[in-house]
Amino acid sequence: MHFLFFILQRVLPAKGMNHIAATDLKRELNKKEKQYIDVRTPGEFKRNHISGFKNIPLHQLSRKADKELSKEREVIVICQSGMRSLKAGKELKKLGFTKVTNVKGGMNNWIS
Numbered sequence: 001m002h003f004l005f006f007i008l009q010r011v012l013p014a015k016g017m018n019h020i021a022a023t024d025l026k027r028e029l030n031k032k033e034k035q036y037i038d039v040r041t042p043g044e045f046k047r048n049h050i051s052g053f054k055n056i057p058l059h060q061l062s063r064k065a066d067k068e069l070s071k072e073r074e075v076i077v078i079c080q081s082g083m084r085s086l087k088a089g090k091e092l093k094k095l096g097f098t099k100v101t102n103v104k105g106g107m108n109n110w111i112s
Helices: 002-011 024-029 042-047 059-068 083-094
Strands: 018-021 035-038 075-078 101-106
Touching: 018 024, 018 083, 024 075, 024 101, 075 083, 083 101
Parallel strands: 018 101, 035 075, 075 101
Antiparallel strands: none
């Protein structure tokens, strides 16, 4: 029973986190009031990324979030498939960020 709870906790969205399809991201992209974070590795980011996104790898997020992001503004988070950005969103919520949006399907669903 505990194992099932653990698995569900990992895959279910965090409370209060929004989700957006990669195809809908285009409408959001140039909104200056939002912050765009790519939590993939620097190598992945270098090979292919969306202009306007800042690279903060997932393993550095908890250390850098307070210094590099504003809790007052929405944070839109992307990764390759949507799993790391989901984890990043949960981490941001724990750190006190209230407006967090995960890009479902990540870069795999992005069509430039």
